[in-house]
Structures are given as C-alpha cells and as structure tokens.
Amino acid sequence: MTEDSTPRCSRCGKRATYHQAYSGTYFCDDCFVKYLERKVARTIAKFEMLHAHDRIGVALSGGKDSMMLLHILLKLAPRHRSDVVALTVDEGIIGYRERGVRLAVDSSRRLGVQVYTVSFKELYGFTMDDVVNEIGSKMTPCSACGTLRRRAIDVLAKEAGVTVVATGHNLDDIVQTFLINLMNGDIKRIAWLHPKMWRPLHGRPRRVQPLAELLDDEVLHYVKVDGIPFQDEKCPYRSRGIRSRIREMLNDLERESPGIKHVLFKSMLKISEGIRKEGWTTPEVKKCHICGWPSTSDPCNVCRIVTSIVGQPINMKRLEYEDAEAREGSGG
Ligand SMILES: [Zn+2]
Numbered sequence: 001m002t003e004d005s006t007p008r009c010s011r012c013g014k015r016a017t018y019h020q021a022y023s024g025t026y027f028c029d030d031c032f033v034k035y036l037e038r039k040v041a042r043t044i045a046k047f048e049m050l051h052a053h054d055r056i057g058v059a060l061s062g063g064k065d066s067m068m069l070l071h072i073l074l075k076l077a078p079r080h081r082s083d084v085v086a087l088t089v090d091e092g093i094i095g096y097r098e099r100g101v102r103l104a105v106d107s108s109r110r111l112g113v114q115v116y117t118v119s120f121k122e123l124y125g126f127t128m129d130d131v132v133n134e135i136g137s138k139m140t141p142c143s144a145c146g147t148l149r150r151r152a153i154d155v156l157a158k159e160a161g162v163t164v165v166a167t168g169h170n171l172d173d174i175v176q177t178f179l180i181n182l183m184n185g186d187i188k189r190i191a192w193l194h195p196k197m198w199r200p201l202h203g204r205p206r207r208v209q210p211l212a213e214l215l216d217d218e219v220l221h222y223v224k225v226d227g228i229p230f231q232d233e234k235c236p237y238r239s240r241g242i243r244s245r246i247r248e249m250l251n252d253l254e255r256e257s258p259g260i261k262h263v264l265f266k267s268m269l270k271i272s273e274g275i276r277k278e279g280w281t282t283p284e285v286k287k288c289h290i291c292g293w294p295s296t297s298d299p300c301n302v303c304r305i306v307t308s309i310v311g312q313p314i315n316m317k318r319l320e321y322e323d324a325e326a327r328e329g330s331g332g
C-alpha cells in the first residue's frame with residue numbers, strides 16, 4: 001500500500017474532508033456533523049436561548065443558515081420538551097424569492113413542521129420590487145427589507161403563538177454587524193448583539209441565534225454533508241454596501257490570521273456585557289400611534305417606511321399590535 005498524504009480526521013482517523021483552520025482540527029464528515037450539532041447545543045445552553053416547553057418559531061428563508069437551523073432544532077427540541085414551527089416571509093422579489101419560499105415550505109412539510117407564511121404584498125400592500133422602484137436612493141433596499149421582514153416575522157410569531165423566534169444568524173453575520181455598529185458609534189446596538197437575550201421589548205417573543213458561534217463556512221459544509229437543500233443564489237438587491245466590504249475584509253483577515261473572527265466575537269461579548277453593566281441600554285418603550293406595536297420610536301420604523309410608499313398599510317387588521325395578555329384575558 002502506498003503512503004497516503006490525505007489529512008486524517010483528528011477524532012477518528014478516517015479521511016478528513018474539513019480543516020478547521022482556527023483550531024487546527026481535521027474532521028471527517030461524520031465527526032464534523034456530530035461536532036457541529038454538539039456545538040450548537042452548547043451555544044443554546046451557554047446563552048440560555050431555549051426554555052422548557054418553548055414553542056420555537058424558526059425564521060425560515062430557504063437559505064443555508066435557516067435550513068440548517070431548522071434541521072438542528074428539530075433534533076434538539078425534544079430535549080427542551082419544545083415544539084418547532086416555521087415562519088416564512090415572501091418579500092416579493094420576482095425571479096428570486098419564489099424558489100426560496102417554495103424550498104422553505106416544501107422542506108417544512110416534508111419534515112412534518114407546520115409552516116406559517118405571509119407576503120409583504122398581503123401585509124403591507126407592496127412587494128420589495130415595488131419598494132426598490134419607489135425608494136430610489138432614500139434608503140438601501142437591505143435596510144428597508146430587514147425592517148419590514150422583522151415585523152412580518154413578529155406578526156407570524158404572534159399568529160403562530162410562538163414563545164421564541166430563532167434566526168439563522170451565524171458568527172460571520174454577528175461580527176460584521178459588530179464592526180458596522182462600531183463604525184457608527186452605535187452603543188445600544190452593540191449591547192443588543194449579545195446572544196444572551198435580556199428583557200425583550202414588551203410583548204414580543206424572545207429572539208435567539210443558535211448558530212451564533214458557527215462560521216459561515218462551517219454552516220455551508222454542514223448543509224452540503226447532510227444533503228440539506230437550500231437556496232444558493234444571492235438576492236439581486238444585495239448591495240455592494242459597507243457590509244460586503246467588511247465581509248471581504250474579514251475573510252481576508254481570517255485567511256491570514258485564522259481565529260480573528262472568534263477574537264472579534266469575544267470582544268463584542270465583553271463590550272456588550274460592559275455596556276449592560278453600566279445600565280445604558282434599557283430602551284425607552286413607546287407605542288407607535290399607527291400600528292400600536294411597542295417601539296423605540298413613534299411612528300415605528302415599519303410605519304415610517306410603509307406610509308412613505310403607500311400612505312396607509314393595506315392589511316391593518318393583521319399588522320396591528322395585539323397585546324398577548326389582553327388577548328388571553330378576552331378569550332378566556
Ligand atoms: Zn472522524
């Protein structure tokens with residue numbers, strides 16, 4: 001037999017398929033999948049993301065991160081005596097979103113997961129395509145879309161009766177946001193980045209990010225190894241904005257100095273904890289006079305965008321805030 005120079009799995013000695021540069025560890029497919037699932041379970045425990053008997057709503061776009069998240073949470077939920085549903089938003093981007101939405105809905109059904117969906121068109125009366133034609137240079141499509149999507153998820157969470165919303169943000173996303181907030185001197189948002197949720201804004205479910213300690217690259221390898229289908233194309237409106245530049249810069253840095261992203265993640269945790277100790281971050285909760293949702297501004301950002309485009313939101317009944325306690329009281 002000839003000497004084989006292929007790297008071997010650091011755990012079991014089989015042929016390695018993944019090299020974790022920052023730790024120097026080699027993994028075969030089996031050991032990698034086990035390792036990553038255990039790591040997500042540890043992240044959930046460390047940051048107290050799930051409580052017993054939670055009803056977990058996975059914000060499922062059809063992209064690799066949320067698809068991996070759904071698969072892993074289905075494996076972990078029984079430990080927390082929790083159940084899992086999927087929340088899928090159709091932003092209305094012709095030629096792009098249909099595939100992701102179909103993938104999310106079909107995969108959920110195949111996995112026996114109940115899926116709740118809403119479109120921007122149903123909720124606000126316009127699609128992201130309309131927004132891009134309307135807003136021109138007033139706002140980047142990504143920031144309008146992000147604000148409108150978060151509210152759509154909140155509406156679905158309310159309708160599905162979930163106690164916690166899980167999103168697929170990974171370590172790369174969080175570190176990028178950290179640097180953007182740092183550049184803007186946005187202290188509050190740095191404090192909010194911490195994966196351990198403290199008090200959520202009144203009346204909203206908790207939001208957790210179980211993939212917070214996984215590299216983008218690790219998520220990609222997991223979905224490929226596990227054969228999880230996902231939408232690979234990038235959104236046509238993804239701008240060449242500051243986030244893309246930071247993503248590229250961080251990838252370059254990580255190649256030269258493996259581990260730098262984890263260093264930045266840890267420094268985000270430290271700074272965030274420091275800010276919280278100072279007690280700077282309890283946001284003053286106002287009530288939006290248009291939709292009634294608790295918000296840090298009045299009108300809230302959603303209503304500001306919606307009214308600038310259509311004057312009045314189309315589906316006020318669905319969009320309006322309904323106090324969970326009041327609902328239970330009247331229904332009882
Ligand atoms: Zn192995």
Ligand SMILES: [Zn+2]
Binds near residue numbers: 289304
């Ligand atoms: Zn509002």
